């Protein structure tokens with residue numbers, strides 16, 4: 001190898017070393033094969049309250065992005081408990097699913113809720129351990145339109161997080177900001193202040209460094225785009 005080639009190799013190596021380390025997308029659960037994590041009964045956690053033991057989880061033939069399976073949570077309101085309910089849908093039996101994703105990027109999932117449950121004002125939040133104690137994403141209202149919708153929280157943005165107590169009462173857990181370099185996954189909170197049953201589908205639980213960008217179901221916009229293309233074609237003809 002002559003001097004010029006050696007120099008080129010050295011420059012290339014330096015360039016590669018100088019590239020920023022980019023985290024990769026981690027699919028935590030897509031339910032295509034079933035099994036853990038996020039496969040436990042909605043009553044598994046002692047933090048769950050206000051739902052009946054008949055509440056259950058099942059794999060169903062549905063899914064986002066052309067996938068074939070998703071998780072269906074049937075959450076049956078306990079009539080003996082007024083004021084709604086909260087389910088702590090835990091990642092695993094240990095309460096800490098160690099996946100070691102960095103605290104830059106987004107954690108989230110997709111959920112589907114039928115219009116029949118619109119009156120519940122169902123909310124979800126992703127709880128993580130950072131890694132010492134739990135913090136939880138600010139509540140996001142589930143859109144009850146029978147479509148797969150994206151719910152995600154930016155681990156690097158303090159305004160996306162709140163304390164565990166904000167959902168579950170005085171446990172003293174969490175300070176509402178993500179403090180560590182990596183997080184472990186605790187649970188997904190599903191709650192309503194209304195007494196009523198819900199069937200919520202969940203799929204595509206992911207860590208995504210850039211945040212999932214999913215085209216929202218916009219039938220109207222697609223129709224307008226199709227009409228626009230037709231006009232362009234007509235004008236060209």
Ligand SMILES: [Ca+2]
Nearest residue numbers: 030063067069
């Ligand atoms: Ca799936």
Ligand SMILES: [Ca+2]
Nearest residue numbers: 078081082195
């Ligand atoms: Ca109730």
Ligand SMILES: [Ca+2]
Nearest residue numbers: 175177178179
């Ligand atoms: Ca924290």
